[in-house]
Amino acid sequence: xxxxxISLTVNGSQEDVIVPSNMTLMRMLRETLALTGTKNGCSAGxxxxxxxxxxxxxxxxxxxxxxxxxxxxxxxVEGLAQDGHLAPIQAALIEAGGVQCGFCTPGVLxxxxxxxxRNPDPDEAEIREALVGNLCRCTGYERIxxxxxxxxxxxxxxxxxxx
Ligand code: FES
Ligand code: FES
Numbered sequence: 386x387x388x389x390x391i392s393l394t395v396n397g398s399q400e401d402v403i404v405p406s407n408m409t410l411m412r413m414l415r416e417t418l419a420l421t422g423t424k425n426g427c428s429a430g431x432x433x434x435x436x437x438x439x440x441x442x443x444x445x446x447x448x449x450x451x452x453x454x455x456x457x458x459x460x461x462v463e464g465l466a467q468d469g470h471l472a473p474i475q476a477a478l479i480e481a482g483g484v485q486c487g488f489c490t491p492g493v494l495x496x497x498x499x500x501x502x503r504n505p506d507p508d509e510a511e512i513r514e515a516l517v518g519n520l521c522r523c524t525g526y527e528r529i530x531x532x533x534x535x536x537x538x539x540x541x542x543x544x545x546x547x548x
Contacts, residue, residue, distance in 0.1 A: 386405050386406060386407070387405070387406045388403050388404065388405055388406070389403065389404055389405075389406065389452045389455075390402070390403050391403075391404060391451065391452060391454060391455035391456075392455060392456065393454050393455065393456065393457045393458070393459060394457070394458045394459065395414070395418060395420070395459045395460075395461065395464070396420075396459070396460060396461060396463055396464030397464065400418060402417050402418070402451070404417065404451040404452055406450070406452060407450070408450065408451045408452075409428075409446065409447050409448070409449065409450060409451060410437070410439075410444075410446040410447075410449040410450065410451050410453070410454055410459075411423055411425060411428075411435040411446040411447040411449075412451070413451035413454075414437070414446060414459075414461060417451075420461050420463050422461055422462035422463045422491045423435050423436075423437055423446055423461050423462065423491060424487070424488045424489075424491055424492065425447065426488055426489070426492075426520075427447070428447045429447070430445045430447060430448040431520065432489075432492075432519075432520045433445065433489070433492040433493075433496065433518040433519035433520055434488050434489055434491070434492045434519075435447045435492065436491070436492035436495045436496055436518070436519065437459055437460060437461045437462075437495055438459065438460040438495060438498065438499055439454065439457050439458070439459055440457055440458055441458075441499070441502070442499065443495055443496050443499040443518075445518070460495070460498070461491075461495070462491035462494055462495060465494060465498065472494075472498070473501075473536045473539035473540045473543060474494055474497045474498055474501065474532070474533070474536040475494060476536075476539065477532045477533070477535035477536035477539055478490070478493075478494070478529070478532040478536075480532070480535055481528055481531045481532040481534075481535045482528040482531075482532070483528040483529040483530075483531065483532030483533075485521050485523060485524055485529070486521075486523070489519060489520070489521040489523075492519045493516060493519045493521075493529060496515055496516055496518065496519050497512075497515065497516070497532075497533050497536065499515070500512065500515035500516075500533070501533070501536060501537060501540060505537060505540060505541065505544075506537055506541070507533065507537065509530060509534075512530050512533045512534070513526070513530065515533075516529065516530075516533075
């Protein structure tokens with residue numbers, strides 16, 4: 386097995402890690418950096434539980450090798466809250482009843498963040514499309530979609546007050 390030294394930024398922190406060639410980004414986050422908020426649902430790119438942002442884009446971290454992340458900037462669910470304050474999408478999920486289990490919720494949060502960054506005012510179809518890769522058999526997604534709408538309003542209010 387070959388090992389590689391990689392450097393990357395995770396949730397704003399510079400990290401230098403040594404990873405085996407076959408280690409996925411998901412395993413590196415969970416096992417090497419102890420960032421267990423990124424979940425292992427299927428290990429096959431189908432459930433979205435392992436979604437993180439890589440250079441601003443949502444990816445399934447179970448389908449990416451850690452070694453491919455040399456020089457990358459990552460955001461995981463642990464990086465959403467700042468200074469003890471929940472991110473707008475986290476607060477909105479609580480407020481609108483969109484919190485599901487600990488397996489699917491982190492991926493939903495990250496996908497929603499990616500959507501709201503590129504489209505601060507998405508309509509329902511756009512929200513559904515953004516979350517299509519985040520699977521949960523336990524919900525009809527209605528409250529999750531409502532939560533994303535609430536988050537969009539919260540972010541707009543935040544932008545207004547800090548402008
Ligand atoms: S664990 Fe990666 S998509 Fe399911
Ligand atoms: S998979 Fe999390 S509540 Fe359904």
